[in-house]
Amino acid sequence: MAEILIKNGFVIDPTRKIDGDVADVAIKDGKIVDTVSSAAKVIDAKGKVVMAGGVDVHAHVAGPKVNVGRLFRPEDKLFKSPMAQKNGYRMESGFSVPSTFKTGYDYARMGYAFVMEAAMPPLFTAHVHEEIHDTPIIDEAALPVFGNNWFVMDYLKKGEIENTAAYIAWLIRVTKGFGIKVVNPGGTAAWSWGLNCLSLDDPVPYFEITPREIIIGLMKANEYLGLPHSMHIHQNNLGNPGNYAITLDSLKLAEGIKPKNKFGREQVMHSTHLQFHSYGGDSWANFESKAKEVMDYVNQNKGITVDLGCVTLDETTTMTADGPFEHHLNHLNHLKWCNVDVELETAAGVVPYVYDKNIKVCGIQWAVGLELGLYATDPNRTFVSTDHPNAGPFIRYPRIIKWLMSKKAREATLDTFKYKDKVIDATNIHSMDRELTLYEIAQMTRSGPAKCLGLSNIYGGLAPGMNADVGVFDLNYKNMPSDPEMIEKAFLRAACFIKSGEIVVRDGEVLGHGHKNTIWVNVKMPENPQVMRDITQSFTKDYTVGLSNYPVRDYLAPHPFVIDVDVEA
Amino acid sequence: MATVTLKPTKTPTIMFEAFNITPDAFAGKTPAQIAALEGREGKIKVTIGDFFEVSGSPGATAAETDIVIAGDCSRVKYIGNKMTAGSITVNGNADMYVGGWMKGGKIHVKGNVHSFCGIGMEGGDILIDGKAENYVGCAYRGDWRGMKDGTIRIKGSAGNDIGTFMLGGTIIIENNAFIHVSTHAEGGTVIIKGDVEGRVGGQMVKGDIYILGKVQYMLPGFKKIEVVEKEVDGVKGTFDHYIGDLGERHPKSKGKEIFANLYVKAAA
Amino acid sequence: MPKLITQVGCPYCGSSCDDIEVLVSDDGKKVLEVHNACTIGNNLFHHANDSTRPMLPRKRQPDGSMKEISYDEAVDYTAKTLLAAKKPLIFGFGSTNCEGMSAVGRVAEKAGAVLDNCASICHGPSFLAIFDNGYPSCTLGEVKNRADCVVFWGCNPMHAHPRHTSRYSIFPRGFFTQKGQMQRTIISVDPRVSDTAKLADIHYMLNQGHDYELFDAFRTVLRGHDIPDEVAGIKKEQILQGAEAMKKARFVMIFFGMGCTHTDGRNHNVDIAISLTRDLNTHTKASIMAMRGHYNIAGPGQVWSWQFGFPYCIDLSKGSHAHMNPGETSSVDLAMRDEVDCFVNVGTDAGAHWPIDAVKHVKKHPFITIDPNFCMASEISDLHIPVRIAGVDEGGVVYRMDNVPIQFKAVLKGLTGVPSDEELFDMIYERMCKLTLTEPIWLAALEHRKYPSVVS
Ligand code: SF4
């Protein structure tokens, strides 16, 4: 592979506390190196910002519910699918739920190197990997869901952490998954009977276990195994007024757990799309922001990382394994509703949603997401996300960065609201003057999420030895534009993006398909005969597919990067 | 007003997708520039000039531009697509998507039109002297925002799926229609002067339907509540007033459920 | 020693049973025994190794006869024909694995073709309904483990999906349904007394073509309103009885079939069935599912949705974006309106399943069939290219009727020299790229492609 030298850019690399120093970045054989020969291809980054490739900790980009979102929304394509590329590339489709090709191209154009598919239903693993295979350029991994899994609930009810862990290890291995995702613990299982768990102590029908016990048990199992990532949770009672109370209660469950891993990860709980969980009031009439209360707690507790889940004020498609929530949402907006209950494992719902700036609640939601980011005292534990596509499509990350970096941009958006004054009354956004720096943005989009995923030796920084994923953005660190729109523009279309040591984007246009990897975790632990017996029995009796057809076959994940985790007995 | 005349010179082998035959695209251009406007025949890029002889000249704006197509457009799609002003007259038939996503202006087709006439329409007037196939004034697939405003008048008959997901505006079918009128509608008015086979107002939330002929099969979700005198598109008469679809959800206003209205001309 | 291969997937109906056991001869070329499959599945495996299966492409000669040609020539002809056409139509995929469906996407894009599948002539209306109203559904295991009221509307699984009823819907004893059939109320809605109707606790013998009215009646009743004394030929009391049975159940499952999608109003019958399912969810738990016909006919809907955003009727001729509007971009409509000038029939028999008039229209232009076997379409084609049989001598991913991906195994050794669908489409694609002097787009590095690029 060729050598590349990115010269004279303003380098921002929080992993090495470098903030805007003019320096060169050298690349050889897909890795960052100290020096290269004079034969290296030179990229002039003078007057531009140089950062590591972006790391997305939570997005819905591949798998059955994403594809339902594509399939059942032809109108998401109508007059909205211009081909951004010249010939020689695959066709691009879709706005809120882009096709796999568009997903890969658009992330690359924004200088993103890694994306975590946030919810993989194990029974549909082959589908998730087929889509990952068809998503160009970016590296991807997927989190299988566990929070409503029959085996997990059964073992945890009996207090069997070791068996829970053994089952998880097996499942992550056969699904080529990455870690433990939990969505509405217990609530989605209850939804199989049309019910939900809205408090931490609501028992799950039949299983008689509570969300509290599931959350604690899965955190313990995660640390028992020493996985690269922590338990990754979408909490109960998403989206409802007053839910910040249960959010705080759930976050507090992390207090008793210590991180144990070899990957430099410090948190034991990643709480995702916190925006949807930081609401006050007890009805839509007195709905208000509780971002400060929630973030105050997060700031004080190193055991927790979060991502924002910012509302971007777009027409989008909501999709989540929180089946009962989607059912509830379709009763509010009366639009079309898809649902899939997955035997023994999970569920999912999909409903289109229009975040309309003329609706007060949408304006408040917009403010909540940004407030969380602005209240964060540790940007290395607070990450940019939209819970793509739930609160908005991922192509709006640059817009969120703009809002976080510019009060002027926030005020300009506030001014477009029909109920501006009511939004201001119900939130703090109008009084917040903080403007995040490029360094803080790099923490929130690069070094922070990489560390939280246990991947900080590969992604999120520019130290020699790390993957050569490097973005060059058309922003002058020493002379930032007074027009905030320029910030969004610069981050939407990288001036240059190098993925795995190869130039894949130049002037915002895709140049190649690069070297994509599927990353998965191979948990090695001594076979647990009881768990294997339970699995075999359940596949004979309860499942409708054969056990031998369940593990995803190797050829479906053709460019694996496998992280081995050895669990001592 | 200035008129551009298109005279058909050749029948497309595959359909000609003429999304540029609009006053908006023509305004301010020379005939040669108009003839050079792009269209599609399958995967082949073609121009208006490949199928029409262009004469006359447009106005400076769409509103000042009239287009006359002097002949048959049976194999031409998308006439008047997204137009905002001005007028188009077709002296013959036209294929699919006449006035699709139209926002303003007038279209007059003197022959028949194929399906999707007035799909996603937001304003303006469409007049068809002949008959229309299916999907008059419907929504695009999957969209819950169908026809919003404007008027479509079909002097002949129409097929199925009239005003699906309609939100506003008026559709008048002067002859018979087949099935599915105002399905899923949440507003707007459909007037059918002839007979309809059935499925009138199924899953309808709000809006009005007038049937001046007969409905062969009424839906069980419609309930007769009164007999009223009404004048509809110049016709006076006695109508049976039904509300429905009682099987569907309905919004509430001041604690009362609002239903869709179906007026069927009472038997003489 | 003959080899017993277990948990084999059956490449026939949408039940996609993956518990078949096949005993294969020592040399891997012959199926000796088949266990667990229904009669249809059984026959399928036994005939898979039919020695008369074609092993070379055949091209029509000027005198009307068919002559064997090499794969190279066939690939070249197909590539040239696709490139020359203004608007080719590639249709079928009733018996193709997802790898093949993915590979054809590249070909269709390059050819500016319309890409469509058999759903266009069977469950297409279901897609239209899903676009408009959604799809509250579940996997078949949920039905087996929970459903205590199962409605078969316009479908007859006892005939079309023989093991559906024993594996998933009527007879199985599931986790919360230990008493099996005893615990389930079965409702059949069918104008005829089908074998499924005979099993039902309630059979609605409605007037043909009036499904929509009957659905509306159920919905109206569920909202507490009165209905006429008779709807669609069914007495009000009977309707009330069925509505009560659904409301009282803990888990209602509605399966619908061609009886809904092939009578007047088509998509609207399914659309209102979905509305009924939504309504039922305010009373209890309810789900709905299309009885998809072929073992992987849900596949193209998945693969093409992630590639192009649409499940079927995908017009790629615009180059800049994909366009879909059934009624316009649906295969039979395109054919009838002379909107296509080349036809590629893949893994189905358009000759047998299309309206005869539509076949006549496409016969005016080059007509290519890609199929493992001889069929009506292959015999009227200008070119027939045989491929391996997905699920028999080729493995791969298939999507069951509930969209669950099942990884099928190959049970037999493939015929020498006969490529899989994926291999064939990639060869055609590469040839098209050569002819147009363009670089092929492989998303992954060439060395990582799924199949070995040389056909063995
Ligand atoms: S029911 Fe269908 S899939 Fe199962 S064995 Fe019979 S034909 Fe094959």
Ligand SMILES: [Zn+2]
């Ligand atoms: Zn999410």
